[in-house]
Amino acid sequence: MSAETETTSSSDIDSVGLVETQFAELFAPPNPLTLREGTTLGPITVAYQTYGELSPEKDNAIYICHALTGDMHAAGRMEKRRKSGWWDGCIGPGKTLDTNRYFVICANVLGGCQGTTGPASINPDTGTPYGIEFPFVTVEDIVNVHSELVRHLGIERLLGVVGGSLGGMQVLQWAAKHPDQLSAAIVLASAARLSAQGIAFNAVGRRAIYADPNFKEGQFYDEGEGPRFGLALARMVAHITYLSEDSIELKFGRRLQDNDSLSHELHAETEFQIESYLHYQGKRFVERFDANSYLYLTKAMDYFELAPNPGDLSAALSKTDARFLIVSYDTDWLFTTTQSKEIVSALLSQQKHVTFSELSSPYGHDSFLIELDKLGALVEPFLQQTLATSRR
């Protein structure tokens, strides 16, 4: 373990959880991070987890880029968390990202709220949380931090970088700006730029947070509960966009939550199951997520644009010799197949190696978190082929 690396305290772990419980490792880059136009941020901390063992040749590392509200806890158990990691079905011994074979890395993104420096972190200049004094963060900044972490781990070239949604944007960014650092890029349910509709929904979410009187210009950390209502509302509206119309109809329809018949009460906010579900999702979310991080990361998502014009996308992706796997889902209306195909076309015009599949799934945008068997059937051979090619 280098001087810049330390583990979180394990003092309060019970003996039962110990065996299978991981901690977040912490990496502190030695130099401040340079953001756009010469702004610097630092010192920063990066919270990450790894699964499996790095091969002696250091050629089996796969980096996972998490989506908007994910974090470094991608698999297995983690201290103080009841649930397994967000992609646990995909990462582990014998799974798609087989930890008997691959060394898997996942870090909380810059601007996040699960251990990596973000707006809730203490600003060393003031001794108080940054709040909205935190510098503006882009997908490029996020990926630059990931890239430095990979070098810190002694890995010159990743076997692959994988991510869905905002994670997929990071993969594309990585291939464009650090083209020699990866042999494979796997982009799931993502796009080279967010659609106007996507920006619209994010704008609504941010408005909900700003309009919450407990937002207090982002300095709510010592002020009781913070903008809980606003953040929950942002999550509710976003959550609708993650589901397909069919899946929401099938799962909830017009079924009622508690009663046999409609109450005819105006105030009944959770009468239909779908209402109850959304309210629950909103409430749960505020327990684990920082409202300022939500503002920063949705802005990063809105701003992401690998190339301003579709025609320039080819040039942006021209430098890498990574093999690409692009996957979309037929019921995903937030990141559509059309958007994935735009990436595919750009890659083909540069004569890159690219595999594309539109998977059929009822689960909309969330499919990349749910339909793991279908995804594994594509990803497993793709990675094995990449590994075989790189070892040839």
Add this chain to the structure above:
Amino acid sequence: MSAETETTSSSDIDSVGLVETQFAELFAPPNPLTLREGTTLGPITVAYQTYGELSPEKDNAIYICHALTGDMHAAGRMEKRRKSGWWDGCIGPGKTLDTNRYFVICANVLGGCQGTTGPASINPDTGTPYGIEFPFVTVEDIVNVHSELVRHLGIERLLGVVGGSLGGMQVLQWAAKHPDQLSAAIVLASAARLSAQGIAFNAVGRRAIYADPNFKEGQFYDEGEGPRFGLALARMVAHITYLSEDSIELKFGRRLQDNDSLSHELHAETEFQIESYLHYQGKRFVERFDANSYLYLTKAMDYFELAPNPGDLSAALSKTDARFLIVSYDTDWLFTTTQSKEIVSALLSQQKHVTFSELSSPYGHDSFLIELDKLGALVEPFLQQTLATSRR
């Protein structure tokens, strides 16, 4: 003009506007309105407008049911309003609903906020606005009031009832519960029940209003600005659902509102044109709409269900001999073609006269307010045929 009818004051109308300016007529039903389970509401007032002349045979009347946030001002100019009515392109001399030929009626719905009794009206028992003490309102109640207005106007049978979205729900309800009162039913961009996704978006809008500290349990009328932020937010999210993904992309894309380049300012809430547009829509909406009405009418929309099961829809529509015209739009994802086809199937199984068309339009759910030529090409001959049949 009967004892129950009076016009609003015209004292402050300038002479220029006078010629083409209409007032809302007011109708006060003589008896209290009976709501579900014996609850009564009254006295109530109904604000309505008419266009054209009722024929001596009283057989040329067409009733327009407005959508969620519309009102009786469907066409022409109205006192104190800068804009023409919401369906002005459709109603007037020589237009689809030709006022040289037809007598067109439109009333603000029960629970609304433009002259018909609603939560902002004074509760005679307390002398203060009802607020959320206003009784729960259903589409059935709304249509019962319309039905009584039609009788009050001396019309035994309407040539047609027309409406889009929530207005289309009213048309279906009318055909089901007052089957002898109409010769034609024209249902645009609507459904026999709201989808789970539709309920979800409405729930988010209501949450925004409830969470606004200025909501004050619905008694905000004397309290300054009321839940402006919440209502504006509700409108923003709803507005996204009225547009198609393609139209929003085409109209706004990722274009910026004021600057040539991205500001990298977290607080820039109206940087993209789509953001600016949505914020503007939200702000404009709160100037003309009551937050309590929004709660009541979205609830009425959620509750509407002509029949609990698709199989029962045929029975619900069995009693009328009206001719049906059902229109959906291919890019409408809030009220889909599938939902329209469900109505068509139910009608066909009852051997009703039904014409169905899915119109192609880029404008999503809003198409019925925009694509008036395409609509006219269907509606005009349909109504002429109905009139010819009824006069035969």
